[in-house]
Amino acid sequence: MTYADRMTEAAPSAPSPRRRDRAATRAALLEAARLRFSRQGFDGTGVREIAADAGVDAALVFRYFGSKEKLYAEAVHVEIPQGLTDGPPRPLTRVTDELLYDVVFGDWEKFDGEHPLLVMLRSAHRPAVRDQLRDRLCDGYLRDFAERLGGGDAALRAELIGALLLGMGVMRSVVGSPALTEATFDETRLLVARLVRTLTEPRADGVG
Amino acid sequence: MTYADRMTEAAPSAPSPRRRDRAATRAALLEAARLRFSRQGFDGTGVREIAADAGVDAALVFRYFGSKEKLYAEAVHVEIPQGLTDGPPRPLTRVTDELLYDVVFGDWEKFDGEHPLLVMLRSAHRPAVRDQLRDRLCDGYLRDFAERLGGGDAALRAELIGALLLGMGVMRSVVGSPALTEATFDETRLLVARLVRTLTEPRADGVG
Amino acid sequence: MTYADRMTEAAPSAPSPRRRDRAATRAALLEAARLRFSRQGFDGTGVREIAADAGVDAALVFRYFGSKEKLYAEAVHVEIPQGLTDGPPRPLTRVTDELLYDVVFGDWEKFDGEHPLLVMLRSAHRPAVRDQLRDRLCDGYLRDFAERLGGGDAALRAELIGALLLGMGVMRSVVGSPALTEATFDETRLLVARLVRTLTEPRADGVG
Amino acid sequence: MTYADRMTEAAPSAPSPRRRDRAATRAALLEAARLRFSRQGFDGTGVREIAADAGVDAALVFRYFGSKEKLYAEAVHVEIPQGLTDGPPRPLTRVTDELLYDVVFGDWEKFDGEHPLLVMLRSAHRPAVRDQLRDRLCDGYLRDFAERLGGGDAALRAELIGALLLGMGVMRSVVGSPALTEATFDETRLLVARLVRTLTEPRADGVG
DNA sequence: TATGAATGAGCATTCATTCAT
DNA sequence: TATGAATGAATGCTCATTCAT
Numbered sequence: 001m002t003y004a005d006r007m008t009e010a011a012p013s014a015p016s017p018r019r020r021d022r023a024a025t026r027a028a029l030l031e032a033a034r035l036r037f038s039r040q041g042f043d044g045t046g047v048r049e050i051a052a053d054a055g056v057d058a059a060l061v062f063r064y065f066g067s068k069e070k071l072y073a074e075a076v077h078v079e080i081p082q083g084l085t086d087g088p089p090r091p092l093t094r095v096t097d098e099l100l101y102d103v104v105f106g107d108w109e110k111f112d113g114e115h116p117l118l119v120m121l122r123s124a125h126r127p128a129v130r131d132q133l134r135d136r137l138c139d140g141y142l143r144d145f146a147e148r149l150g151g152g153d154a155a156l157r158a159e160l161i162g163a164l165l166l167g168m169g170v171m172r173s174v175v176g177s178p179a180l181t182e183a184t185f186d187e188t189r190l191l192v193a194r195l196v197r198t199l200t201e202p203r204a205d206g207v208g
Numbered sequence: 209m210t211y212a213d214r215m216t217e218a219a220p221s222a223p224s225p226r227r228r229d230r231a232a233t234r235a236a237l238l239e240a241a242r243l244r245f246s247r248q249g250f251d252g253t254g255v256r257e258i259a260a261d262a263g264v265d266a267a268l269v270f271r272y273f274g275s276k277e278k279l280y281a282e283a284v285h286v287e288i289p290q291g292l293t294d295g296p297p298r299p300l301t302r303v304t305d306e307l308l309y310d311v312v313f314g315d316w317e318k319f320d321g322e323h324p325l326l327v328m329l330r331s332a333h334r335p336a337v338r339d340q341l342r343d344r345l346c347d348g349y350l351r352d353f354a355e356r357l358g359g360g361d362a363a364l365r366a367e368l369i370g371a372l373l374l375g376m377g378v379m380r381s382v383v384g385s386p387a388l389t390e391a392t393f394d395e396t397r398l399l400v401a402r403l404v405r406t407l408t409e410p411r412a413d414g415v416g
Numbered sequence: 417m418t419y420a421d422r423m424t425e426a427a428p429s430a431p432s433p434r435r436r437d438r439a440a441t442r443a444a445l446l447e448a449a450r451l452r453f454s455r456q457g458f459d460g461t462g463v464r465e466i467a468a469d470a471g472v473d474a475a476l477v478f479r480y481f482g483s484k485e486k487l488y489a490e491a492v493h494v495e496i497p498q499g500l501t502d503g504p505p506r507p508l509t510r511v512t513d514e515l516l517y518d519v520v521f522g523d524w525e526k527f528d529g530e531h532p533l534l535v536m537l538r539s540a541h542r543p544a545v546r547d548q549l550r551d552r553l554c555d556g557y558l559r560d561f562a563e564r565l566g567g568g569d570a571a572l573r574a575e576l577i578g579a580l581l582l583g584m585g586v587m588r589s590v591v592g593s594p595a596l597t598e599a600t601f602d603e604t605r606l607l608v609a610r611l612v613r614t615l616t617e618p619r620a621d622g623v624g
Numbered sequence: 625m626t627y628a629d630r631m632t633e634a635a636p637s638a639p640s641p642r643r644r645d646r647a648a649t650r651a652a653l654l655e656a657a658r659l660r661f662s663r664q665g666f667d668g669t670g671v672r673e674i675a676a677d678a679g680v681d682a683a684l685v686f687r688y689f690g691s692k693e694k695l696y697a698e699a700v701h702v703e704i705p706q707g708l709t710d711g712p713p714r715p716l717t718r719v720t721d722e723l724l725y726d727v728v729f730g731d732w733e734k735f736d737g738e739h740p741l742l743v744m745l746r747s748a749h750r751p752a753v754r755d756q757l758r759d760r761l762c763d764g765y766l767r768d769f770a771e772r773l774g775g776g777d778a779a780l781r782a783e784l785i786g787a788l789l790l791g792m793g794v795m796r797s798v799v800g801s802p803a804l805t806e807a808t809f810d811e812t813r814l815l816v817a818r819l820v821r822t823l824t825e826p827r828a829d830g831v832g
Numbered sequence: 833t834a835t836g837a838a839t840g841a842g843c844a845t846t847c848a849t850t851c852a853t
Numbered sequence: 854t855a856t857g858a859a860t861g862a863a864t865g866c867t868c869a870t871t872c873a874t
Binding site (some may be wrong): 592 | 664665745746749754758761766779780781783788790791792801811812818819
Binding site (some may be wrong): 040041043044121122123124125130133134137138142146153155156157158159160162163164165166167168170171174175176177178179180183187188191192194195198199 | 248249251252329330331332333334338341342345346350354361363364365366367368370371372373374375376378379382383384385386387388391395396399400402403406407
């Protein structure tokens with residue numbers, strides 16, 4: 001059996017055998033789903049596994065969420081933090097600092113340590129997940145970001161910054177590259193800030 | 209056509225020749241597997257599908273490769289191109305130019321149009337794939353790259369460049385972000401070169 | 417989903433009157449069950465569907481009726497109409513006329529347009545339904561009918577008439593055969609009357 | 625458990641543990657399916673049951689037939705006997721005699737004793753089965769039959785004969801009505817022949 | 833009493849894999 | 854050696870029914 005690499009640890013939480021509590025059961029399923037999907041991706045996770053983690057019957061997944069796919073969509077959904085262009089005015093490098101922390105260095109406990117965008121990336125071969133990812137990334141983060149930048153190729157430069165941050169997240173959490181994994185947030189933010197400024201400040205010489 | 213034509217050709221179809229020798233059958237399976245895995249990822253591809261594409265029985269996958277997982281490993285394996293620090297000496301931005309073309313803009317026919325690293329990323333939720341990806345990326349590209357860069361945090365800066373390129377590939381092929389998808393190679397390389405120089409040139413001001 | 421032809425329209429009635437007494441709820445369940453079972457058969461109907469039509473919880477089905485099977489039995493039960501040999505005396509062809517109308521051409525609103533016998537026939541693979549059907553048909557219609565006919569093989573001839581009428585109902589509503597579906601009641605009754613007389617009138621020549 | 629009425633007898637045949645014999649396995653599955661479907665209808669039969677009867681794994685149902693529905697279609701398919709208007713010329717009552725025997729009195733061993741039309745009737749709530757039934761009945765038996773009869777309402781009279789025979793089959797095998805169940809073929813054919821003649825012979829008086 | 837949360841057996845179907853030939 | 858028949862565990866999902874409240 002070559003599929004033994006699937007992690008089989010029990011649910012870390014599953015606190016009380018709460019019974020007959022709709023909200024709590026739903027929440028327990030969502031929490032279990034988040035963790036499993038984060039670790040194992042969509043295809044690698046079974047609904048029975050999730051239900052067992054939550055301590056309930058698998059049929060409740062369908063009662064409460066309709067399908068595995070909808071459970072996934074709801075599990076990886078997070079309210080997009082408004083903090084890009086909204087909130088108190090602050091310099092762009094401050095904004096990217098926050099994003100860097102969130103996406104790359106943040107410890108998203110509920111998602112097994114990774115940013116939900118990276119979690120979704122892991123199951124992005126599914127069209128539904130891909131769409132969700134695109135919405136969150138392009139219509140969420142990047143659009144606001146591009147508006148903040150000026151110039152004709154604002155969208156492209158915004159996506160480059162997005163690519164950098166996303167790529168760093170991939171490097172750390174998916175690939176596990178050594179330098180980024182061991183680097184501290186402070187070491188990294190200086191480099192990132194320099195890169196962001198490079199894309200932000202208008203350069204008189206347009207030389208590549 | 210890729211920047212450096214390092215892919216060796218192979219029959220694109222191999223339709224009719226019924227009687228095949230062992231080597232040809234193996235090659236046909238590998239080619240079919242490469243295309244299917246690239247398009248559909250590991251989980252989304254069945255061994256019967258691959259075998260049917262190759263015109264042979266599915267049992268041969270196990271006879272020749274032992275398991276689906278090992279077939280995958282062999283299918284996505286490509287000899288790491290020597291073109292980073294080897295070859296004729298050329299400026300670093302030229303090297304990253306080549307990498308940008310390969311990873312982000314290149315058309316890898318044998319992998320259905322994408323760089324094998326992106327293909328692997330798509331199935332990276334599997335520990336085996338993840339390990340393979342890490343080896344290829346860290347011990348392959350990034351190590352050579354870091355040696356080329358000087359300074360104390362060379363490895364980190366090398367990974368940042370790697371993250372940028374990998375992130376751009378993800379943006380284009382997985383996420384499908386609009387600006388990067390529509391941008392031309394030439395529009396993009398100027399921006400990337402600027403970023404690379406930012407990480408390369410020693411800056412007197414160490415401000416982040 | 418190849419079974420999408422299952423009708424999914426909501427209940428046409430039972431809209432608003434929230435608070436109901438026991439009797440009204442029971443009646444609402446029965447009515448909903450009758451319609452659903454008539455349309456979709458026993459296996460094709462779920463208790464949740466019925467309960468939803470009636471506007472109550474599915475558990476009430478079990479509280480009131482014990483099981484889906486018992487609900488079915490009660491739903492398709494109708495008082496056998498007395499109109500065969502009872503009532504004012506009238507010729508036998510008149511009686512079969514009435515039966516023809518009832519079974520084949522009648523519009524049984526409460527059973528979605530079909531005679532309950534045909535409805536039951538549709539789920540007659542269930543032993544319980546089959547028993548109910550046999551009781552209704554043999555101990556109900558056919559016994560009275562046979563008494564009306566004279567002669568040694570009265571029972572057999574009665575069953576032949578029953579078979580004709582039942583078969584016509586099957587042809588129209590289950591099979592959907594073209595001629596019987598489009599024929600009018602008046603076109604048909606002449607032929608049926610002739611057949612009935614054939615079985616009724618003593619024939620001098622006993623030739624088959 | 626109110627569903628205990630499902631018959632659970634083992635397969636009567638399952639002769640040899642024939643292994644690795646495509647044709648024999650296919651045939652064993654078909655035979656088991658025919659019996660189970662005949663007894664229990666489409667919904668009441670599981671593919672595991674069928675496979676167990678045939679002594680093989682349930683997955684083979686899908687390997688050989690694609691789906692449960694296709695297995696059903698193939699299981700209840702019989703070559704329609706040409707013997708209505710084809711073959712040596714013979715009087716119509718002789719033709720109906722044959723049909724009577726086939727549909728009502730014949731012992732179709734492979735279908736658990738019933739004519740396949742009656743078997744299909746049992747699962748006719750499924751659109752696919754219904755279509756198959758209609759094809760077999762209307763386009764098969766009845767069309768040829770109507771051509772044989774003359775007159776303006778030939779189709780209607782043909783369907784009346786069909787209804788009679790089908791209804792008799794239902795009475796015997798589904799309802800289990802006593803007289804028809806106990807009657808001999810010879811007792812019955814005389815009555816049926818009289819009925820057929822009634823519909824065949826032109827009557828000067830068109831009175832119903 | 834009536835609600836609705838929970839259950840668990842069951843469903844058809846798919847899959848990588850093995851084994852007889 | 855290579856074919857393809859056979860396997861069995863796992864998949865997502867549905868259902869009638871029960872039980873706590």
